[in-house]
Amino acid sequence: MRISVTVDGVRYDDDVEPRLLLVHYLREQAGRTGTPIGCDTSNCGACTVLLNGRSVKSCSVLAVQADGTEITTIQGLANGSGELHPLQRAFHEEHALQCGYCTPGMIMAAADLLSENPNPTEEEVRDGLEGNLCRCTGYQNIVRAVLRAANGSATAAANGSATAAANDSATAEVTA
């Protein structure tokens, strides 16, 4: 089937098999390998992208269903500006990633969360990211990063940034 889809600002007209998953289309036909695949049951959220501005797990959408839509992946989030998106910057500054495999999906899910709720509480962030699994971080710094991106650094500091926490930790040190 023929689809026309805009991926990270570029229009693609392509023939695809009806059974092709959007995530495979993005990775293998559009060459957007920044979006990884972490499972086959739509549980992990690693493949989350924005479809017309709303987050979807791209493993649970067929490429043909994306016909006529606009897709934003982690590679298009910064809009070609050369600057990092505030969420990307916050994930870096708050050490919200280790292996980084869940990170594209986590950031895209967080982008949707913040567009719905620009000033979430910690609990709202935790609940809002429930569909995205991370095995490395224990989520604490991911939550900090999303709060920091939401509110700017002043509020983030009030919520306790990772760097501040690391320094607090250092001040709490007992040299034994």
Add this chain to the structure above:
Amino acid sequence: MTATDLPAAEVGRARARKEDARLITGQTNWTDNITLPGMVHVSFVRSPHAHARIASVDVSAARGAAGVFAAYSGADFAAEQGSLPCAWPVTPDIVIPEHPSMAVDTVRYAGEIVACVVARDRYAAADALELIDVTYEPLEPVLDMEQALADGAVQLHAAGNKSFTWPFGNGDIDAAFRDAPVVIERTYRQQRLIPSAMEPRAVVCAPVADEYTMWTSTQIPHVLRVMLALVTGIPEHKLRVIAPDVGGGFGSKLQVTAEEVLALLLARKLGRPVKWTETRSEGNVAVHHGRDQIQRVRIAADADGRIRGLDVDLLADMGAYLMLVTPGVPLLGAFMFNAIYKMDAYRFNCTGVFTSKTPTDAYRGAGRPEATYAIEHLMDDLAAELGMDPLALRERNWIKHEEFPFTTIAGLTYDSGNYEAATETAKELFGYDALRAEQAERNAAGSPVRLGIGISTFTEMCGLAPSRVLGSLAYAAGGWEHASIRMLPTGKVEVVTGSSAHGQGHETAWSQIVADQLGVPFEDVRVLHGDTAISHKGMDTYGSRSLVVGGTAIVNACDKVRQKARVIAAAMLEVSPDDLEWSDGRWAVRGDPDQGKSIGEIAFAAFAAHGLPDGVEPSLDSDATYDPDNFSFPHGTHLCAAEVDTETGQVRIRSYVAVDDVGVVVNPLIVEGQVHGGIAQGVAQALYEEAAYDSSGNLVTASLADYLIPSAADLPSFTTARTTTPSTLNPLGVKGVGEAGTIASTPAVVNAIVDALRPFGVADVPMPCTPERVWRAIQEARGAATAPPAAATPASASGPGPNPDAQDDSREDRSAR
């Protein structure tokens, strides 16, 4: 050199990580991103039976399908596939069964590979798999370790179901237990876990003539290269292994896998690049599992709580075969059951048992979480028996600060530690006394929601490992690490490390170390790793070893560069090397600091090589290989406050304090992240995760819909702090942090739950402590055999394992809180 001699400009700074730049922008190079011209895709047929004879495999229809290049059965590879390696034959009489990458005549776990298809893309390969016809003659599975060892049990291997028995001990155990005022005996169950790195495995193998390059999602490119050569007979120098960006491992990628061996053999057979990408459901049955022990433990104590002896008898489930370090994993625990405690006698015995399940092997902590869980649970049980505060009991028995270095009953010499300081800090941050008071109030009031306090004063042995110790334990390889420093002509620095990071942040931390050592900016250092053609030797990353062993190799390599630079600088300045002193990245004349040369200037002079002294080779670089003398021993005190709803069995972690002593910290941001993630995985074992099998031997938690990895909504925030007792064993004073949180947190959480329920007579709740199991433990202790409440799981009454649907229910429960 001691830690205090080092300049501390970079070491200790909370640097945001270098590797993030590609990871947050999608510019990553996961193995599954790799596409090569002419590449073909392989898919595997896996056994649906736990134990069966293979009567026939017919691949002819698949071979004729559109887009299919080849299809093979195990018999087609019987002559060349060899046996997957076990590098740890722990006893002389250990049974190590043949383990073909593709089963030839018998399958011994559901998920074992029996055939494969190679096609133009993964869709065509998946279609053709359906055309392969395998006829099985099902055999009885072997699912229970105790039954497996009983007379008349179905035998999984010709040599039986027992792999080995490994005895160990010190002191007169009979005397310790004879006439002991207090003896308690417990059996704990370490459930089977699935490591679940977020990146599923993938491998690409490209042949060029008779040489092969393999990209693979591995923790161990160096070890893998050696093993691939030994298994396949392909000469080692014709093999190059690359670990590109690797999305987590936790031990699961410390392996030599059937898929890697087969990708190599298929690339050789077909003369084309071959790619395999795992699906998650495939991985859950095919990636090695972790834990799975039955722990029978006895402790004898004096009336005042002093430990007299500890007796440990383990059954460790090997699964169907021994993989790379399978039998060694439970034995790492042998040195850790005694933990931080002094005692008169200790006995350990471990029997490795074969079952028709996915093989087990290293999972974060590997033997040490199991041991720590048992001893910390047992200490709480002993405290309850004696009516003592569990922290006071621990303090009664632990090694005092002034007693280091201390040789334990298990024969390890702990170089340093300060359990008093870590515990004091933790108690203060936790509000220990106030929580104990609240607990007493709730108990007195008969509150339906009880409060429990869980304690884990853990230590671990890491920094694996002194090669001679590994040799004495019959491990086939050493535990050293390699580093080299390459000063580029413009003064920039390339660091080559034998460690192989997959999320740990070595590119950042190693840059910090080198920046201090060579007096160059952090930004001027680039770290290269994970490619056997670039980093030609190494022992890779596992066992919290990279900083302790690999970091020390880097310090030593930097020192060699400095020493060579000194000779060159002396020639440039026309002075004697003895007249120079090193400061801020320069060799300068003692007493005349203006007369000096920076390391960058010296590097250019070494590159131009115009006026080098006689006998000095051009270029400024170095190699160092470091073998540690001892393990390192991080420790800490973790305290968990859990609220347990006695009517529903629901557990809520109210607060969690982790005070870790990992020695000198290179990057506090990275250390805190490791602690958070480690605690989360330990909490997951305590509350959520279990690889469960049905009575036919099928894994019922074969996808992420059924295997419950906690989400952000399931976990609390953790309060972390540190005490610092530098290691005396390495120049950086570091101890390692990768596994600490996981080792510490499981017993802290379970101890909190049991502590909340002791007034009901509950002495244990089997892991994972789901609401149903907590509720049942209360009912059983009350002696009431009532049906579970509606919110719990009707189906799970049929067996001990969790029901997948039930787990989904509990996920909803938690998210709704």
